[in-house]
Amino acid sequence: MEGMMIRCQWSPKILRGVIAEEVGKAIENSLSGFIDKIQNTVLNVVEERIQRLEENANQTMEKSGERKGCSYKEFMACKPPIYNGEVDPIICQRWLSDIEGVFERTHCDVSDFVAYGTGQLRGQAKDWWDNMRKEIGAEATRAMTWDEFKAPFLKHHSPKVVINRIKEEFIQLRQKGELIDKITGIFLDKLRFCDELVTNEEQKIYYYYNMLSAEYREFMTPSKxxxxxxxxxxxxxxxxxxxxxxxxxxxxxxxxxxxPTKKARTTESVKKTDAKG
Structure with missing residues (x-):
């Protein structure tokens, strides 16, 4: 009887202890989730604040003339070249080289390369770029680097099949009365696509010498x-x-x-000469 009374007296205390322990666990779990939510909210607010500060800083620098890189107006003042979309490796890669030269001269910021460069696309080139932007989306377009732009650009406008044809033309190139500066220009344009074929200066000299007509080669020794x-x-x-x-x-x-008339006359005179003979 006495033992039963003792157990009854302690039962409420034990019960309160159990309840307190369970409540503590529940509060701890709730606080953990609540703290995570607070952290995420704070991080989002901080990121938005940093972004606003960066935008304000850029606007301030633009107004004060201290903007990083060059403005679009400064870029256009250098008269960057226009590309119309010719599927021609020589024209295509010359445009890339020229536009990158303008980037360098104007100290253009790398983040502006794609925006400024694609502004010079016209005709079929602009149609290709507009379609490209739709495929990848506006966000990916804004984040695109110049190298990421050049990869699909070259694949479309400078295909391998055309480059292979240029290599064949380079090997078979022969001077047929053209002035030296003209045939040299053609030679150098095609040489740009023959890095695997022409690997050193000696080979360049060899191909150039063989390309010249006999009236030049007879007075030249390539080995010198x-x-x-x-x-x-x-x-x-x-x-x-x-x-x-x-x-x-x-x-x-x-x-x-x-x-054609002159060719016909020449052929006719040759035939007459042969007949007389």
């Missing part, structure tokens, strides 16, 4: 030149001498593109 520039300059000097020989009547000028 150390750079491509040297053999090009020698070819120019030879061209001047050939012009003087033509003026003196010592050599006949070569007609690069004879007219």
């Amino acid at each position: 030149y150390e750079t491509l520039t040297e053999i090009i300059n020698t070819a120019r000097e030879r061209e001047i001498e050939l012009k003087k020989q033509i003026e003196r009547g010592e050599r006949r000028a070569i007609d690069v593109n004879p007219s």
Whole structure:
């Protein structure tokens, strides 16, 4: 009887202890989730605040003339080249080289490369870019780097099949009466796509020498030149001498593109000569 009374007297205390323990656990779990929510909210507020500060700083720098990089007006003042969308590796890569030169001269910030550069696309090139922007979305377009832009740009406007054709043309290139500066320009344009084929200066000289007509090669020895520039300059000097020989009547000028009538006359005269023989 006495034992039963003692247990009854302590039962409420034990019960309160159990209740307090359970309540403590519940509060602890609630506080943990509540703290996480507070942390996330604070982080979001801080990020928004930092973004606003950066925007305000950029606006202030633009007004004070201390903006990082160059403005679009300054960029356009350098007359950046326009690209119309020719599927031609030579024209395409020359545009990239020229536009990157403007980036460098104007100290353009890398974050503005895509926005400023794509502003110079016209015609089919602009149609391609508009379609590209729709595919990847506005957010991805804003975050795109210049290298990320160039990869699909070159794939579309400078396809491998066309580059392979340029390599074949380079190997078969021969001077047929063109002036040295003209044939040299064609040679250098195609050479840009033959890095795997032409790996050193000696090979450049070899291909350039073989490309020249016989009236140049007969007075040149490729092994005596150390750079491509040297053999090009020698070819120019030879061209001047050939012009003087033509003026003196010592050599006949070569007609690069004879007219059809002239071709027919030449063929006819050859036939008559053969008949007489």
